Amino acid sequence: MxxxxxxxxxxxxxxxxxxxxxxxxxxxxxxxxxxxxxxxxxxxxxxxxxxxxxxxxxxxxxxxxxxxxxxxxxxxxxxxxxxxxxxxxxxxxxxxxxxxxxxxxxxxxxxxxxxxxxxxxxxGYMRRYDRGYRVLKETIDSGVIGHPLILHCAHRNVSVPDFYTRDMSVVDTFIHELDVHRWLLDDDYVSVQVVRPRRSSLSGEHLNDPLLVYMETAKGVRINGEIFVNCKYGYDIQCQVVGETGIVSLPEPMSVTMRSEAKLSNALLTDWKDRFIEAYDIELQDWIDATLRGEMNGPSAWDGYSAAVAADACLAARDSGDIVRIDMPERPSFYRSKHSESAAEAIR
Amino acid sequence: MxxxxxxxxxxxxxxxxxxxxxxxxxxxxxxxxxxxxxxxxxxxxxxxxxxxxxxxxxxxxxxxxxxxxxxxxxxxxxxxxxxxxxxxxxxxxxxxxxxxxxxxxxxxxxxxxxxxxxxxxxxGYMRRYDRGYRVLKETIDSGVIGHPLILHCAHRNVSVPDFYTRDMSVVDTFIHELDVHRWLLDDDYVSVQVVRPRRSSLSGEHLNDPLLVYMETAKGVRINGEIFVNCKYGYDIQCQVVGETGIVSLPEPMSVTMRSEAKLSNALLTDWKDRFIEAYDIELQDWIDATLRGEMNGPSAWDGYSAAVAADACLAARDSGDIVRIDMPERPSFYRSKHSESAAEAIR
Amino acid sequence: MxxxxxxxxxxxxxxxxxxxxxxxxxxxxxxxxxxxxxxxxxxxxxxxxxxxxxxxxxxxxxxxxxxxxxxxxxxxxxxxxxxxxxxxxxxxxxxxxxxxxxxxxxxxxxxxxxxxxxxxxxxGYMRRYDRGYRVLKETIDSGVIGHPLILHCAHRNVSVPDFYTRDMSVVDTFIHELDVHRWLLDDDYVSVQVVRPRRSSLSGEHLNDPLLVYMETAKGVRINGEIFVNCKYGYDIQCQVVGETGIVSLPEPMSVTMRSEAKLSNALLTDWKDRFIEAYDIELQDWIDATLRGEMNGPSAWDGYSAAVAADACLAARDSGDIVRIDMPERPSFYRSKHSESAAEAIR
Amino acid sequence: MxxxxxxxxxxxxxxxxxxxxxxxxxxxxxxxxxxxxxxxxxxxxxxxxxxxxxxxxxxxxxxxxxxxxxxxxxxxxxxxxxxxxxxxxxxxxxxxxxxxxxxxxxxxxxxxxxxxxxxxxxxGYMRRYDRGYRVLKETIDSGVIGHPLILHCAHRNVSVPDFYTRDMSVVDTFIHELDVHRWLLDDDYVSVQVVRPRRSSLSGEHLNDPLLVYMETAKGVRINGEIFVNCKYGYDIQCQVVGETGIVSLPEPMSVTMRSEAKLSNALLTDWKDRFIEAYDIELQDWIDATLRGEMNGPSAWDGYSAAVAADACLAARDSGDIVRIDMPERPSFYRSKHSESAAEAIR
Ligand SMILES: [Mg+2]
Ligand SMILES: [Mg+2]
Ligand SMILES: [Mg+2]
Ligand SMILES: [Mg+2]
Structure with missing residues (x-):
């Protein structure tokens, strides 16, 4: 078929x-x-x-x-x-x-x-199909770290093109975190606050770069997010979940270990396209397979709506300096499918 | 097609x-x-x-x-x-x-x-299609560590089944190293010596476990190989190449980093089937694609023959304790195709 | 003498x-x-x-x-x-x-x-004499990461005794961060906000554990601090400084690397007394030496005062939920000695 | 006193x-x-x-x-x-x-x-007083990895001065390994073989650099030693002990972790003097303290003799290409003091 x-x-x-x-x-x-x-x-x-x-x-x-x-x-x-x-x-x-x-x-x-x-x-939120995030979620769901309490994350790009606007660090960049953390924690956002660290002199004057995003979820988890789109050193996606009995962190992308030039080092990626390249394959294959079975496993319209509401709140919080409430209508039971579990089978 | x-x-x-x-x-x-x-x-x-x-x-x-x-x-x-x-x-x-x-x-x-x-x-030597070995080879071929001088490697299994014989640690286990190192170094073996460390008390009496395999290549590279098929702690494939200006090591398989129970840890694999699961996919896809194009990119009959000769020499060296010469007829020009380069394109 | x-x-x-x-x-x-x-x-x-x-x-x-x-x-x-x-x-x-x-x-x-x-x-703020913090500061001061923009830190204890009060996570625990970050960044605090993540069920009801402390410095650096005194897994002090061109992190304490029981691991400390044991020696030796020379190199009364003011602000911020300004009188020129530089010589 | x-x-x-x-x-x-x-x-x-x-x-x-x-x-x-x-x-x-x-x-x-x-x-074999080697020995002695079976080690220097002779890689450089491994394993050598990998083109023509030293101990442990005194990239001392149930490795020297220039890296030492600087202090303090108590805890004349005999065997093995027996007279009971245990108390 x-x-x-x-x-x-x-x-x-x-x-x-x-x-x-x-x-x-x-x-x-x-x-x-x-x-x-x-x-x-x-x-x-x-x-x-x-x-x-x-x-x-x-x-x-x-x-x-x-x-x-x-x-x-x-x-x-x-x-x-x-x-x-x-x-x-x-x-x-x-x-x-x-x-x-x-x-x-x-x-x-x-x-x-x-x-x-x-x-x-x-x-198309492909991070949910990244092997690293999958293992991270499996580890959290296994209960080995107890209830999640804090999530530290960072989204860092080497640099951004000229057309990159001030809002894009939220709506194009951090939007991936806004989606994947809801899924990872099986939770919803209730508030957000955005603060502006000292601006990097290597970042455009019109950008607030870096930015810190502090969020609270319905279950009380606090998220410390860093967005830094001109970090210069690499494309680096970090996610660490602090639980009651332990801490689990997203794997670094695979690389050989070098001993050279007085350094013990592993290469970091610099091109974002390399980071989730495999996730795209898994994502689309899962969509094809599920669709052929008459199912829908992936990030839903509700997830897209949730991310959009959260992104709007981030922008409002950035501009006002206030702690902004994130109010979503209650999730319709229609959307209560166990999407994460079934999608999990896309990966061995 | x-x-x-x-x-x-x-x-x-x-x-x-x-x-x-x-x-x-x-x-x-x-x-x-x-x-x-x-x-x-x-x-x-x-x-x-x-x-x-x-x-x-x-x-x-x-x-x-x-x-x-x-x-x-x-x-x-x-x-x-x-x-x-x-x-x-x-x-x-x-x-x-x-x-x-x-x-x-x-x-x-x-x-x-x-x-x-x-x-x-x-x-079917699938390791040549493992992403880790690929990056290792690319790094060596880039010249960044200069000429390879020494290769340290280990092949460790948690344990082996009862039917596993004394010879199998060479002909079933180390055979993968015998193939992949020729490819990695673009080199041929000229001698081998095998020594027996103290036997692990957790390994069968009939097995020489662990074993050390010392090889020399035509270009003068020395290979220090360890075979340990009852290492208990994990399925662990190590490969480190010492060059004139630096050292490069095979990546560890991806895993989340944990802080728990007084340890900072990464999970190791225990089942060998998980280690090269992706390599099998890439290997066969590459074979299908190349065959459809009328080409042959992968490990050739000559490679299979070379591994077999080397394995025989390993067994003879193990039994005699001598340094055993490995004599191959000269490689026919017929087999001088640049298989490694074209296969490299199977992976981005 | x-x-x-x-x-x-x-x-x-x-x-x-x-x-x-x-x-x-x-x-x-x-x-x-x-x-x-x-x-x-x-x-x-x-x-x-x-x-x-x-x-x-x-x-x-x-x-x-x-x-x-x-x-x-x-x-x-x-x-x-x-x-x-x-x-x-x-x-x-x-x-x-x-x-x-x-x-x-x-x-x-x-x-x-x-x-x-x-x-x-x-x-007696001994962290300034810890070799790890010293190298961290030297790296920052070298300019290799550009201006510091963000500092992520965590202070985690396995657990705390019964007499440990709610305020102690600030005045006894985080006080060390309050001192050492001023020194590390050569900066002063201007505001603090404290938020409470979901409480760990393994922490006493009377404690707000963990806590997050968000600070701003005069130079615009933002500090994301985590205090977690019942983290269960180890005594773990983390400090990471994000600069304009790179990120530098406090070293992990020395430990052997183990491969055992399906884990690649390094031991974490569990007893806080082991973490800075060497720093105490260096601290006191430096005090003795400087005093004999008629000098004063270490954390001064002004530093003690600054930490106390910051701690008071943290408590107020924790209780009010507000962003609390930290107002210090201007630092008297009397205290403008280059204490950090001279103390640096205590370590090779 | x-x-x-x-x-x-x-x-x-x-x-x-x-x-x-x-x-x-x-x-x-x-x-x-x-x-x-x-x-x-x-x-x-x-x-x-x-x-x-x-x-x-x-x-x-x-x-x-x-x-x-x-x-x-x-x-x-x-x-x-x-x-x-x-x-x-x-x-x-x-x-x-x-x-x-x-x-x-x-x-x-x-x-x-x-x-x-x-x-x-x-x-003056100071490595026995290095904290890393101490923890390594404590881990082995704890039994957690079972009996030691194999020891992999490397002694690498950035480069050597002009006066450095061919023999010095054994008698000045590897001599430290010859001593410390006897202590670490509480064992004696019975044979040695030396093989010459391809010579680094960056090493002097008169030097056999790198060299591999294969040793056997009385307990059957096999030692794979690498000496590379012009490795260019750093001063790097590696030691890994493979036991029946796990593997333990010498810690890397402390350094900050950097994310910069597309690398996740830790600095390696380049000057040998920095590597064991603390060990010298501990060594001499221990000698002073023990001598004042009328004791002798450290590497003894017997240890010095053993290292010298082993070094001579290494040179003979290098020159002959043979497996050379290492014959020591039986250790006099006079030298059977539990030196390692008492010295262990010099740290912590
Ligand atoms: Mg997408
Ligand atoms: Mg195969
Ligand atoms: Mg103190
Ligand atoms: Mg000495």
Missing amino acids: TLRVGVIGTGAIGRDHIRRMTQVLKGAAVVAVTDVNAAQAQQVANEFNLQAAVYDNGLDLIRAQEVDAVMVTSWGATHEEFVLASIAAGKPVFCEKPLAVTAEGCKRIVEAEAAFGKMLVQV | TLRVGVIGTGAIGRDHIRRMTQVLKGAAVVAVTDVNAAQAQQVANEFNLQAAVYDNGLDLIRAQEVDAVMVTSWGATHEEFVLASIAAGKPVFCEKPLAVTAEGCKRIVEAEAAFGKMLVQV | TLRVGVIGTGAIGRDHIRRMTQVLKGAAVVAVTDVNAAQAQQVANEFNLQAAVYDNGLDLIRAQEVDAVMVTSWGATHEEFVLASIAAGKPVFCEKPLAVTAEGCKRIVEAEAAFGKMLVQV | TLRVGVIGTGAIGRDHIRRMTQVLKGAAVVAVTDVNAAQAQQVANEFNLQAAVYDNGLDLIRAQEVDAVMVTSWGATHEEFVLASIAAGKPVFCEKPLAVTAEGCKRIVEAEAAFGKMLVQV
Whole structure:
């Protein structure tokens, strides 16, 4: 059985997911593509020898008979429309982050999905599929460190491009932490505070870099988050959970150990694309497999909505200096599926 | 394009490679199976929903029209016959180790292949596809540590089953080192000496456990090898290369870092099957892809022959206590393909 | 030349400093002792074969002709009186923490010392003499990580005794961080906020354990402090400084690396007394040497006052939940000596 | 009580031990000095304000009334004579390595000491006093890894000076391993083999660098030793003991952990003098304390003799390529004191 996928948006990430589904993963065929740049959609179809129709627009692609499931990898501002249309068409949809550019948009998706009565939407938060985070979660869930009490984390990039705006350190960068920590702790946020350390002189004047994000969860866990997008030394994702009887930390990425030049060292990554490259494969394979089984295992529309609400609160907290409450409507029972457990089986 | 594979031997490793080709990898279809236990072959065919003929014997399978390539995962003593038959049929063949149970058998395969005029045989030395060994080799090849001078290594198992014989620590266990170090150093062995440390009281009386293997290569590198198959504490593969300006070591397998019970610790593996699980996937995918392109990238029949000769020398050295010369005929130019480089592209 | 020291308080820490000066360090002789328990003072004098007069009270000891310098290791509530008396007598005084039980008491000492016109007081903050903190400071001062921006730290104890009160996690435990970070960063505090994570169920109900302390310094550095005095797993002091171009962390205490029982591990300390045992030796030797040269290198009365003010602010912040300003009078030029540099020479 | 020490040889190491006894350690006074360069002896006496007579020669110094104990830090070739004279005078003597420049010379000392009937000689093998080696030995002695089976070690120097000869890698460098491993394992050597890896092109043509030394002990432990005196990257002393149930390794020297320039790194030492600097202090303090108590705890004349015999065997093995037997006379019961246990108390 093959999942026939239509891809909306054939830019960098869309093209990469097409490559994955075509050359790496099992069980999917890309049967339809579209892009605002139609020529580029055709070019990608040619590049991967797709037996795929090239559609004029996403809505037509979604409605196409031969499309079983939709992948939304277009410009962020268009996500909401395409996800809503997929729900309207009753088709499973994998939407790269953000689910929508506003929390309200996410909420509309949640409501549409709930009205439809079946989970169709998976959001592209790939960290949940990273082997390191998986082992971290398994360790926490095993109870060996007792209840989690504190989570220390850092998201550090070597540097950011010129177009990187002040808000992006939250909505593009820390958003991954906002999602993965909810999942890791099986918890929800109740407040956030943001403080600004001394600005790095190597970071743009318009950026608040680094930033510290202090969060509280419903279970009382405190999260100490550091965002530093011009740290210069490497792409470094840290996560450490302090429990009642022990502490567990995310593994460092694999590297050889060197003894050279008066240093005992391990290489750190510098390119973010290398960090979660395997997670993308696992994520999409899991989506294909689950979708073929009629299930939805991954980060849901509710998760996308939750991350969006938390991100908005982070921005408000950063601008006001206040401790900002994070208020979510109660999670509908509809979303109480045991997504984490079933997804766990994607990895041995 | 799909590589139609016939599998001879549907025991543990055969069944696992069938699972891989069917459920994980791209580009292959298992179209024929056989086993000395015909019922088991049928059962595996059913388990994976194979559209596969079940053959009475390996030779028929090899000759079958629909079989493009052969996988030999039967009992070791039968490998030579099936590999030779595959060569005779002009079909690519992936043979799990050993290539043959004697060096003479391996030599017959090498000669048959050379006579045929095209490399058809890949031997299942999966470590060359392990990401850790890959990075180790890339680091050495980069020149950053200068010429390799010494290689320290250890192969340690928690324990071994009752049927494990005295010779198996060489021909089943250290054989992986015998292959991977030739590749890692791009070198050949010229001598070996084996010494017996004090025997572990937790190891069987009939085993020489641990053992030390001291080898010399054509380029003058000295290898200090430790084999310890009842080390009790974990499955632990170590490899460290001392060069003129630095030292590089194989990465430890990924694990979370724990602070608990007065220890700062990382889990070690205990089951050997977990150590190279990903390497098997990469190995077979690479074999499928290369075979479809009409190439042969992996460990060759010559490599299998070289490992067999070295293993024989290890056994002789162990029994005599002497420094035993390792004499190989000169490598035929036929085998001078740059296999390592092209295989390197299987991993990003 | 020998520094003739009078020791006030021969309890655990007093006795240990007497042992140090008598059996380990050079240049000092304990010539006078006193304790509220006179018999115990005599017993310690006997134990170490001191040629020492046993005084009725601290004030007499301070005034004694043969006493060149005073060591105050009595009950905390008595420190202020003895330090003031030492200043009045114009004698150098080493006072174990706290300098005084209130910030006001510390301030009286600072004023008395300033009025006397010469620094006489050293406070027993031994971490400044720990080799790990020394290398950490040297690394920061070298400029290799650029300006410090964030400091992450943790102070974790296995457990605390029954008499340990809620305030002690600040005034007895975190007080060491409050001192050492000022020195490490060459900076002063401007605000503090304290938040309470979920309480560990293994910690007493009356304790807020763990606690998080968020501080800001005059230079804009943000400090993320964790206090966890029932962490169960070990005595663990962490300090990591994030700079503009790199991050430097306090070394782990030395331990052998073990491979055993499926773990690659290093032992963690469990007894706090083992952590800074060497620092105490270096601290006191440095005090003896500096005092004999007529200098004062170590943590000053001003440093003791600063720590006390910061501790008071921490308590207020913990109780109010507010961000509490830390207001110190401007540091008198009198205290602008380059204490850190000269003390650095105590260690090679 | 003060140990009045006469020092023969006031060159680099002699001067440093004088500094130690005068400025760092307790219980000793340097009361006599001599050197072939009399002016230098006087200058060192002045530099440290010694109340010391300057003698014309070592023999006069040894016989001097005021000298309780002798320290021999002169040129190696003179050690035997001075140690024998000290024994003749019935005075404790601390002799820097080598005890004598030949094994026969060491044997004469052993015989003289045995004839005298009391251990007087300590040889300056300071590694036994290194905290890392101490913890390593304690771990082995605790039984936690079972019986030792294999010992892997390396002695690596950044580079060596021009005057460094081919033999020095054994008699000056590896000699420390030859001593410390006997102590660590509480064992004796029975054979040695030396093999030459490919020579580093960065090492002098006249040196066999690196070298591998394979030894066997009376208990059957096999030692894999690497000597590499031009390793370029650092001064690196490695020791790993493989036991029946686990493996324990010498700690790395303390250093801060850095994240910078795409590396997670710890500094390695480059200057050998920094590696055992603390061990020298502990060693001499222990010698002073034990001597004052009338005991002898440290490496004995027998240990010095054993190391010399082993070193001779290493040289013979290097030159012949043979496995060379190491034959020692049986250890006289005279030398069966439990030196290691009592010395262990010198730390903590
Ligand atoms: Mg994603
Ligand atoms: Mg294999
Ligand atoms: Mg103190
Ligand atoms: Mg020495």
